[in-house]
Amino acid sequence: MTRIFFHCSNARKVILDYRGTMVDDxxxxxxxxxxxxxxxxxxxxxxxxxxxxxxxxDDQGDELFVVPFTFVLGKPN
Structure with a gap:
């Protein structure tokens, strides 16, 4: 298991995940x-x-991937 951090940002704000989450892969x-x-x-x-x-x-600060919120939200109505 590996501790992974999930930080959110836009052009005006950053929300940091200080705890992280243990994941298998x-x-x-x-x-x-x-x-x-x-x-x-x-x-x-x-x-x-x-x-x-x-x-x-990851716990070394290396970015593994990004997820634009639009990928999850889909197209606006």
Whole structure:
């Protein structure tokens, strides 16, 4: 298992994940990343999440991949 960090940002703000989450592999990290995006968009009251990106990094600070919120949210109605 590896500790992975899920940081969110847009051009105006950064939300850091200081605790991280233990994952088994990249597929597990991808699934968790999707849940993080869904959690933010369901619980926070910002009107538009389309410019946000989730940065997935390892415990050395190396970025493994990014997930634009639009990948999870889909096209706007």
């Amino acid at each position: 990249l597929a597990d990290a991808r699934d968790h990343a999707t849940r993080v995006v869904q959690s933010f968009t369901n619980e926070r009251s910002l009107a538009d999440w389309r410019d946000w990106v989730l940065h997935v990094s």
